[in-house]
Amino acid sequence: MTAKAKIPAVALFAAAVIALAPQVATAAPTMALNGKTFNDWTMRCNEATNPDTQALVVVCRAVQQVKNQEGQAVIAVEIGTNPQNGDVFGGIIAPLGVILTAGISVDVDGNAMGAIPYVQCTQQGCAGRFVLSPEQFASWKAGVRANIKVVRGDGQPVTLPLSLSGFTAATDALR
Secondary structure, rough: OOOOOOOOOOOHHHHHHHHHOOOOOOOOHHHHHOOEEOOOOOEEEEEEEEEOOOEEEEEEEEEEEEOOOOOOEEOOOOOOOOOOOEEEEEEEEEOOOEOOHHOEEEEEEEEEEEEEEEEEOOOOOEEEEEEEHHHHHHHHHHHHHHEEEEEEOOOEEEEEEEEEOOOHHHHHOOO
């Protein structure tokens, strides 16, 4: 199946997004990045408490909502960086009703990244988390398009395209 498949819309709420990403303490980025768009990626920032210092810090992620042909957001992808160690982490929120054991498959320009396990389901959807290796991160930055595949409850796979246009500029802004 392709993006024509009907999947319930996914609503993103700050609590679900924060749960996907490790909290990092950093002076950069700032709330000024919130809402800034880099082609198909939008920055989402919020204030959070650093668990180590209890200081209020700004946590930003590059986010893209993947929509079906009816314009409904069906999958959300977010990428963040940890400036303390350089790790690039991500999260994907898929709709409820997916087969959890199938995980989420991602490929960038035809190169498989591997299966991402689901770690949590909430009212907003089911989330998978991942850390990109330096090689994977480089392929995302050099790539044009990724494909995200989930398996619906009826066993039918659904593949949706993810644009990587603006990905490099968005993730550069996080550092």
